[in-house]
Amino acid sequence: MEFLTFTAEKDDANRRFDRLIACFLPQMPTAIVQKNIRTGFIRLNQKKAKPNSLIQEKDRISIARVLYQEYKDTKEILKKEKLSISIKTLFKNEHLWIVHKERGMLSQKAKKNDTSLNCILKEASQHSPSLSFVPSILHRLDKETSGLIVFSQSLKGAQWFSSIMQENTLGKYYIGIAEGRLLKDEIWEDTIDGERCITEVRLLEEVRYKEKNLSLIEYKIITGKKHQIRKQGEKHQLSLLGDKKYGGFTDDFIQNYALHAYKLAFPKNNLGIPPIVKDSIPEYFKNMAQACLLKLDSPLIL
Numbered sequence: 586m587e588f589l590t591f592t593a594e595k596d597d598a599n600r601r602f603d604r605l606i607a608c609f610l611p612q613m614p615t616a617i618v619q620k621n622i623r624t625g626f627i628r629l630n631q632k633k634a635k636p637n638s639l640i641q642e643k644d645r646i647s648i649a650r651v652l653y654q655e656y657k658d659t660k661e662i663l664k665k666e667k668l669s670i671s672i673k674t675l676f677k678n679e680h681l682w683i684v685h686k687e688r689g690m691l692s693q694k695a696k697k698n699d700t701s702l703n704c705i706l707k708e709a710s711q712h713s714p715s716l717s718f719v720p721s722i723l724h725r726l727d728k729e730t731s732g733l734i735v736f737s738q739s740l741k742g743a744q745w746f747s748s749i750m751q752e753n754t755l756g757k758y759y760i761g762i763a764e765g766r767l768l769k770d771e772i773w774e775d776t777i778d779g780e781r782c783i784t785e786v787r788l789l790e791e792v793r794y795k796e797k798n799l800s801l802i803e804y805k806i807i808t809g810k811k812h813q814i815r816k817q818g819e820k821h822q823l824s825l826l827g828d829k830k831y832g833g834f835t836d837d838f839i840q841n842y843a844l845h846a847y848k849l850a851f852p853k854n855n856l857g858i859p860p861i862v863k864d865s866i867p868e869y870f871k872n873m874a875q876a877c878l879l880k881l882d883s884p885l886i887l
Contacts, residue, residue, distance in 0.1 A: 588628070588647040593640050596718035596740040602629055603636035605646070608717035610656040626652055646716065672709060675733065675864055680742025680856045682706065683849070685864050686734045688841075692725040706736045715740075723747070727812065732759065732846025733864045742856060749852055750809075756850030759804040759814060760866075762843045762873060763823040764834050766791060766798045773817045783807035784817050789883040797834060799826060801879050814844060826877070843873045 597605055606618045606627055613621075619636045621627045628647040629638055640646075673685035684706065686692060691701040703722045710720050718740045726732060737743035749755045767788040775782045783806075790801040800823065804814050815831045818824050824832040828842035849862045866881060874881050 586626075587650045589650055589653050590645055590647045591716055593642055593644040593646060594715040594718075595642050596715040597640050597644075598642045600640050600717055601636065602634055602638040602640055605640050605717045606648075608719075609646075610648075610652075613652075613656045621649075621652060672705065676859060676862050678738070678857050680737075680739045681746065681858060682710070682736040682738050683862050684734055684736065685867075686726055686731060686846075688729055688731040688867065688869055691728055692722055692734060702734060703736075710736070710738070718743075724750070724809075726846055727815075727844075729841055730759075730844045730846060731864075731867050731870070733849050733862060734846075735849070745854065745856060753807065754852040756848070757806050757809065757846065758848035758850070759806070759844055759846050760789065760870075761802055761804060761814065761818075761845070762826045762870075762877065762879065763800045763802050763818055764797055764826045765800060765823040767800045767802055767823060771821075773821055775817055775820055777810070777816050777820065780810045781808060782810050782813050782817055784814060786823075790879055790881070792878045794877040795836070799877055799879070801874070801881070801883070803883075815842070827873075838876055839873065843870045845870050 591609075593605070603615065603618050603622060606622070607613065607615055610618070618627070622634060622636045625633045626649040628634065629640075630645050631647060674682065675685060676683040684702070686702050691699055693703045694701045706722065707720060720737050723735045723737055723743060723746045726734060735746060737746065767786060770785075770787045773782070773784045773786060785805040785807065787803040788800055789803055792799050802823070806813055812831070815825055815828055818828075819831040825842035825844055827833050827835055827839040829835055833842055845864070845867060847864050847866065851858050851860055851862070853860070871881065
């Protein structure tokens with residue numbers, strides 16, 4: 586019988602043998618994984634092993650070619666997608682890669698043939714191949730929202746980022762142009778579509794545009810629900826300018842909203858992640874602000 590052999594990497598260590606194979610061949614049912622381990626079609630260091638054996642770095646995993654060919658083709662991470670799109674990097678180390686997502690780019694695929702930032706970063710990542718750990722985007726931005734996106738480079742980085750999201754110790758800051766007046770800094774606490782939404786809002790600048798009051802607002806999202814800023818803005822009579830879906834004003838020039846994830850504030854850590862990472866204001870946002878006579882001169886965003 587012909588076997589294909591793979592080497593366990595650092596991020597594979599201390600995982601159960603059967604669970605590692607389940608990650609590597611996700612279309613193979615758990616019962617089939619365990620059966621093939623027991624019968625020797627999947628081997629550890631060229632020998633039969635128990636499904637609950639713990640993997641160590643540099644272990645050799647051998648899989649019968651017939652099994653590999655049957656299940657491997659569906660694994661997205663090893664499917665090369667040749668995409669020539671430039672990546673603006675704001676920070677990168679062995680654990681996390683923080684980049685700029687352009688307006689109009691999907692964070693992750695919605696359909697099979699979509700191009701997404703996740704695909705581009707997977708293709709460009711220099712992460713050493715792991716059998717069980719798949720580098721991936723760790724959160725999402727709406728398609729028409731620009732700004733900072735975090736991509737995992739290691740299992741340790743992914744786990745740490747997940748923990749600070751759950752503990753609510755990651756500061757996520759956006760700026761947007763809203764229709765209406767924000768009279769004072771506020772904390773919006775709402776239940777929308779059955780979900781609790783909390784956002785801190787701060788006025789940066791205000792102007793009049795075509796007999797409308799406009800506010801340049803900094804948003805700090807606490808709960809991070811889908812379309813949170815856009816939904817809460819509509820609820821508080823401060824819809825994003827140009828956001829047709831949630832009550833925003835449009836005209837011949839303004840056909841879409843301006844919302845930019847411009848800053849991430851990280852807690853103290855031992856992974857080498859800086860306390861603050863910022864993304865500069867993109868051209869589309871500057872053009873819309875200029876058309877509305879906004880100066881974008883707040884010291885918070887410079």
